Amino acid sequence: MDTVPETRIGWTFLTNHARVLTAIADNPSVRIRDIAAHCRLTERAVQKIITDLEEDGYLSHIREGRANTYRIVPGKVLRHPAEAGLTVGSLLSLLVQDESERSPQYAHVKQ
Template sequence: MTNGDWTFLSNYGHVLVSLARDPEARMRDVAPAVGITERAAQQIVAELVGQGYLRKEKVGRRNRYDVVRGAHLRHELESQVTLGDFLELVVGRSQQG
């Protein structure tokens, strides 16, 4: 990794942002946007659902993902911030699904 190859958000944060922007996005679309494999995106989503940060609902043959906006960020330094606060900052109100 060179000095310019890092980002402030992890892949988990990028997946959340992607799904907040488009709650009906397919993993095949989320993965390249984040820069990971489709399988990695599926694993991240499964963990986020399992930990209560995302809700997954089957709509026909597709999935719809809703971010649990009242959930708090995990790290102690940011634990007072909710996902809703974070997404409002990063995505903005008008773009959130």
């Protein structure tokens, strides 16, 4: 994905939590400001979503200097009863591109 699509009004298929988690899965050392820009959210909203995901055990991070590196728990089961038995890993396998197919969407991010 080379460009971020224009903002749409109305419903979407994915929640902001899923979008943030997908951005982290695509680049575990991505900065909050880059997630916010990619997901079209505020940095504060992204911080809140990351806190939610960490508090419920879907995500953790380690501090490396001034940056965070995130770790997703792929075996964690999704929260909604309609997705009973499905894991974060199975969701992300549908949403995150293979390395060989990936566009340089975070080319501006220092790793």
